[in-house]
Amino acid sequence: xxxxxxxxxxxxxxxxxxxxxxxxxxxxxxxxxxxxxxxxxxxxxxxxxxxxxxxxxxxxxxxxxxxxxxxxxxxxxxxxxxxxxxxxxxxxxxxxxxxxxxxxxxxxxxxxxxxxxxxxxxxxxxxxxxxxxxxxxxxxxxxxxxxxxxxxxxxxxxxxxxxxxxxxxxxxxxxxxxxxxxxxxxxxxxxxxxxxxxxxxxxxxxxxxxxxxxxxxxxxxxxxxxxxxxxxxxxxxxxxxxxxxxxxxxxxxxxxxxxxxxxxxxxxxxxxxxxxxxxxxxxxxxxxxxxxxxxxxxxxxxxxxxxxxxxxxxxxxxxxxxxxxxxxxxxxxxxxxxxxxxxxxxxxxxxxxxxxxxxxxxxxxxxxxxxxxxxxx
Numbered sequence: 160x161x162x163x164x165x166x167x168x169x170x171x172x173x174x175x176x177x178x179x180x181x182x183x184x185x186x187x188x189x190x191x192x193x194x195x196x197x198x199x200x201x202x203x204x205x206x207x208x209x210x211x212x213x214x215x216x217x218x219x220x221x222x223x224x225x226x227x228x229x230x231x232x233x234x235x236x237x238x239x240x241x242x243x244x245x246x247x248x249x250x251x252x253x254x255x256x257x258x259x260x261x262x263x264x265x266x267x268x269x270x271x272x273x274x275x276x277x278x279x280x281x282x283x284x285x286x287x288x289x290x291x292x293x294x295x296x297x298x299x300x301x302x303x304x305x306x307x308x309x310x311x312x313x314x315x316x317x318x319x320x321x322x323x324x325x326x327x328x329x330x331x332x333x334x335x336x337x338x339x340x341x342x343x344x345x346x347x348x349x350x351x352x353x354x355x356x357x358x359x360x361x362x363x364x365x366x367x368x369x370x371x372x373x374x375x376x377x378x379x380x381x382x383x384x385x386x387x388x389x390x391x392x393x394x395x396x397x398x399x400x401x402x403x404x405x406x407x408x409x410x411x412x413x414x415x416x417x418x419x420x421x422x423x424x425x426x427x428x429x430x431x432x433x434x435x436x437x438x439x440x441x442x443x444x445x446x447x448x449x450x451x452x453x454x455x456x457x458x459x460x461x462x463x464x465x466x467x468x469x470x471x472x473x474x475x476x477x478x479x480x481x482x483x484x485x486x487x488x489x490x491x492x493x494x495x496x497x498x499x500x501x502x503x504x505x506x507x508x509x510x511x512x513x514x515x516x517x518x519x520x521x522x523x524x525x526x527x528x529x530x531x532x533x534x535x536x
Contacts, residue, residue: 162177162178162533162534163177163178163492163493163494163496163531163532163533164176164177164200164226164531164532164533164534165177165183165490165498165506165508165519165529165530165531166198166199166200166207166528166529166530166531166532167187167198167500167506167523167526167528167529168195168196168197168198168209168211168487168526168527168528168529169188169194169195169504169523169524169525169526169527170194170524170525170527171188171192171194171524171525172187172188172189172190172191172192172193172195172524173187173188173189173190173195173198173207173209173221173229174186174187174188174189174523175187175189175226176506176519176520183519183520185520185523186226186227188524189209189221189223189226189229190209190211190221190229190231191229191231193209193211193212193213193216193219193221194211194212194213194267194527195209195210195211195221195527195528196210196211196267196268196269196270196487196527196528197209197210197211197268197269197270197271197487197527197528197530198210198271198528198530199271199272199273199530199532200530200532201273201532202532202533202534204224205224205225205226205532205534206222206223206224206293207222207223207224207226207532208220208221208222208223208271208273208278208294209221209222209223209229209271210267210268210269210270210271210280211267211268212234212235212237212266212267212268213237213266213267214237214238214266215237215238215239216237216239217233217234217235217236217237217239217240217260217265218233218234218235218237218262218265218266218267218268218282219231219232219233219234219235219268220232220234220268220271220278220280220290220294222293222294232290232294232295232297233258233260234260234261234262234265234268234282234288234297235260235261235262235263235264235265235266236258236260236263239253239255240255240258240260243255244257261296261297262288262297262299264284265282265283265284265286266282266283266284266318267282267283268280268281268282269281269282269283269320269321269322270321270322270323270324270487271324272324272325272326274326274328274331275326275331276291277289277290277291277331278290278291278293278294279324279326279334280297281320281321281322281323281324281336281338282320282321283317283318283319283320283321284314284318284319284320285303285309285312285319285320285321285338285341286299286300286303286304286321287299287300287303287321287324287336287350288300289350300350302346302350302351302352302353303336303344303350303353306344306353306355308341308355309341311341312338312340312341313340313341313381314339314340315339315340315382315399317339319338319339319340319341320338320339321336321337321338322337322338322339322384322385322486322487323335323336323337323383323385323386323486323487324336325386325387325388325394326388327388331349332346332347332348332349333345333346333347333408334346334349334350335356335386335388335394335408335409337383337385337386337396338383339381339382339383339384339399340372340380340381340382340383340399341355341381342355342356342357342378342379342381342383343355343356343357343383343386343394343396343409344356345408345409356405356408356409356410357378357379357381357409357412358377358378358379358410358411358412359374359377359378359379359411359412359413359414360411360412360413361411362413363403363412363413363414365377368400370400372398372399372400372445373400374400374401374414379396379398379401379403379412380398380399380400380401382398382399382400383396383397383398383399384396384397384398384399384424384425384426384427384486385397385425385426385427385486385487385489386427387427387428387429387437388429389429389434390434392405392406392407392408392409393405393406393434394408394409395427395429395437395465396412396427397424397425397426397427397439397486399423399445400422400423401414401416401422402414402415402416402419402422402424402427402439402465403415403416404464404465415461415464415465415466418467418468419439419441419459419468420441420452420459420470421441421442421443421444421452423441423442423443423444423445423449424439424440424441424442424484425440425442425483425484425485425486425488426439426440426484426485426486426487426488426489426499427439427489428489428490428491428497428499429491430491430495430512431491431492431493431495432495433462433495434464435461435462435463435464436460436461436462436512437460437461437464437465438458438459438460438461438489438497438513439458439459440456440457440458440459440484440489440499441457441459442483442484448481449483450480450481450482450483451480451481451482454478454479454480454481455472455475455476455477455478455480456472456475456476456477456480456482457470457471457472457475458470458471458475458497458499458509458513458516459471460512460513471509471513471514471515471516473514473515473516474507474509474515474516474517474518475507475516482501482502482503482505483501483502484499484500484501484502485500485502485526485527485528487527487528487529487530488500488501488526488527488528488529489529490529490530490531491531492531492533493531493533494510494533495512496508496509496510496531497509497512497513498519498529498531499529500523500526500527500528500529501526502525502526503525504521504522504523504524504525504526505518505520505521505522505523505526506518506519506520506521506523506526506529507519
């Protein structure tokens, strides 16, 4: 029987959520209480990786083979290293030991992706690093770091973060990423070069917008919040100013926001076997509180690739609901169950393609990411 573990990144470490009869058991916090932006797993080996960090600890990626013991690959130094290196009492208090860190300008790890035997990490500020030995050693992608458009990239509210990584399962040279706020980039030569792909399709005119993150000059807004890949070159993205679909690997994007209650939201999820079925969780607006419209939670579902949308509210709080669901906090598993986490520490799940929902965990720290790991027992 398949067994799904829900992998949760929070402001106070990584957590693992596993089915336990009719209930769910919570394991954590792991990773020494670091702020963990993203947790992923390898379904073949069960290896887990958790990326995060911040000003105090620096940036790093944690690795676990069993979900219990975790080892840190530290990528940059933080304030603790500066203080402890010159203060023996501080070093003793934190049991600090000198550590080599390969990168100087890295604030945190924001996203992780494992494909074709390579572990990829997106960082703040806006770089891609890769590891071919499971996270022990890392190399920065020079072509992205030196992209000719880089001087025009603008940081979003969380900084200049590379938060989304998607790959082609059949072609290791094809890869897409999204940076807030620089847009979508794609490579078809294994990262030797990157093409910026943010053009609107001819059937999606820009119109008049005054918001700085809105579409303009024939482009989608560059503040991508999340992106998912379907078969072939099908892509979907949830943007700061709309929801979009691309049939051609991001070369053109069509606005599919019509029918949703707002143009603002963070995550988007895709059915594992039906590329026309997608889910989003709209919020009332970036300057209006960033909670569900009318303070009533709903996951909006489309079964036709975004042509039409339906609100699914069964089991979700209706009224006085002010939570936020962040960009990496919604995921599906191999059985098409859907999970999302809130900044109020709840995990909701649906086992009927989003028609109804139940709260399977609560009182966690602020949830930053949700992913799933399904292994056959």
